[in-house]
Amino acid sequence: MENETTRYESENQEDQQPQKDDKPGASIIEKIQQLGQTNVPQLSNDSKIHCLTIIGQIEGHMTLPPQNKTTKYEHLIPQLVAIEQNPKIEGLIVILNTVGGDVEAGLAISEMIASLSKPTVSIVLGGGHSIGVPIAVSCNYSFIAETATMTIHPIRLTGLVIGVPQTFEYLDKMQERVVNFVIKHSKITEETFKELMFAKGNLTRDIGTNVVGTDAVKSGLIDEVGGIGEALNKLNELIELQKDQHKGLIQ
Amino acid sequence: MILYTMMPQELIFPVDPAEYSKQRVVQYKDIPLLIESVDEQHAMVIRVMSSDPQHFLDERCCPGAKISFSSLEGLSSSHEKGMV
Numbered sequence: 001m002e003n004e005t006t007r008y009e010s011e012n013q014e015d016q017q018p019q020k021d022d023k024p025g026a027s028i029i030e031k032i033q034q035l036g037q038t039n040v041p042q043l044s045n046d047s048k049i050h051c052l053t054i055i056g057q058i059e060g061h062m063t064l065p066p067q068n069k070t071t072k073y074e075h076l077i078p079q080l081v082a083i084e085q086n087p088k089i090e091g092l093i094v095i096l097n098t099v100g101g102d103v104e105a106g107l108a109i110s111e112m113i114a115s116l117s118k119p120t121v122s123i124v125l126g127g128g129h130s131i132g133v134p135i136a137v138s139c140n141y142s143f144i145a146e147t148a149t150m151t152i153h154p155i156r157l158t159g160l161v162i163g164v165p166q167t168f169e170y171l172d173k174m175q176e177r178v179v180n181f182v183i184k185h186s187k188i189t190e191e192t193f194k195e196l197m198f199a200k201g202n203l204t205r206d207i208g209t210n211v212v213g214t215d216a217v218k219s220g221l222i223d224e225v226g227g228i229g230e231a232l233n234k235l236n237e238l239i240e241l242q243k244d245q246h247k248g249l250i251q
Numbered sequence: 252m253i254l255y256t257m258m259p260q261e262l263i264f265p266v267d268p269a270e271y272s273k274q275r276v277v278q279y280k281d282i283p284l285l286i287e288s289v290d291e292q293h294a295m296v297i298r299v300m301s302s303d304p305q306h307f308l309d310e311r312c313c314p315g316a317k318i319s320f321s322s323l324e325g326l327s328s329s330h331e332k333g334m335v
Contacts (some may be wrong), residue, residue: 050302065266066274066287075276075283079302092302 013038013050048090049235050083052076053097054128054135058109059213060102073100091235092137094122100109100130103155103174107131107181114185116182117180119238124148124222125230134178136222137186141234143226150221153208187220277323282306286318293317 054076056069064070085088094113100106113120122139124132129151136142136150144150155175179197183190196209196219203210216222219249222228254263274287274297283300296316299307312318 047303047305049304051304052302062261063271065261066270075300083302 033085042107048088049232050079050089050092050240052092052094053115054081054094054109054132055097057099058101058106059130060105071101071109073108076109077112080109080116084118090116090117090239092116092139093231093235094120094135096122096124096128096132096136097126098128098135100132100133100151103131105131106135108206110134110181110185119235119242121231121235121238123226123228124150124216127151131178133221134181134185136198137182137191141224142186143231143234144213144225145227146224146225149210149212150216151203151208151210152193153203153206154197155206184222186222189220191232192219193198193221256323261284276300277325278290278311280311282311284311284312284318289317292319292321294323 006200054071056071057064059070059072069169074151083092092113113122120139121143123143123145124136125148126146128136128144129149133150135151136144155171155178164248179190179193182193183189195210198207200211202208202209211219211221212227217225224234254260256266272289274285276283276285277294278284280330284296284327285298286294287297287314290295294317296312296314298314299312310316
């Protein structure tokens with residue numbers, strides 16, 4: 001069956017090649033690339049560990065211009081549903097390098113990841129700022145690279161503000177949702193988290209704290225400092241643990 | 252230039268709506284890709300939207316690769332499907 005599919009694919013490629021060669025605009029470099037192309041060995045069609053990348057800005061209700069690098073919830077949420085449904089997928093690794101973004105979209109992604117029945121491990125590389133924090137802690141186990149940072153700051157609103165007292169109350173409630181999610185899914189206490197959130201003198205033009213690698217682990221926000229190797233090891237460990245539990249249930 | 256305002260940048264400097272229609276998500280051999288059209292027949296891969304790490308090893312659709320529209324399934328993007 002696998003042979004058949006690869007044969008089909010290689011035939012497809014051969015079909016495309018003459019088309020491209022006929023085109024007068026095709027440069028020599030393109031031809032070399034075409035001829036020198038090798039097929040990547042197709043080991044198996046399904047990988048048992050899937051990987052979600054949370055990059056750039058987390059997009060909310062407004063589509064950002066195409067030059068922005070964004071994570072769209074309408075892409076991620078169906079992927080999470082597919083990961084939960086597909087029995088061949090055993091675990092999920094979430095890789096974060098985000099500046100934050102829309103609070104509700106970020107919380108939606110966090111809640112979805114937290115409610116997955118499959119083992120999940122997150123790793124913060126570079127930055128997991130503002131709404132990236134709940135996404136990072138939503139996984140079963142979280143890692144942070146030694147040089148990675150996470151900015152914890154109060155919720156801000158950009159745009160028009162109509163009815164100031166109501167808006168303030170709404171923002172306060174929204175902030176409570178984020179704080180509750182983070183303290184529920186990590187080892188940090190509410191006091192420490194709020195202390196970091198309202199600290200003065202750490203950020204320019206803003207209140208909050210920028211926690212780096214080991215500090216994030218010390219405060220209990222993240223479980224361990226590590227890279228991709230440690231993260232995958234932990235994920236495999238969690239997958240084995242879950243398999244054992246299932247076996248126990250059947251017996 | 253520093254603008255001291257609460258307004259997000261894209262509200263102050265709106266982007267040409269045509270910019271948005273350049274990029275779209277398509278399925279290429281069951282791999283969701285974010286593409287941008289280069290000419291009438293070809294599109295360039297901007298991003299692989301899949302969560303399967305194996306898909307990222309496929310050289311035919313790595314970011315920067317050119318794919319012809321004829322190889323795309325039914326030429327339909329997920330956005331268009333959503334609108335119907």
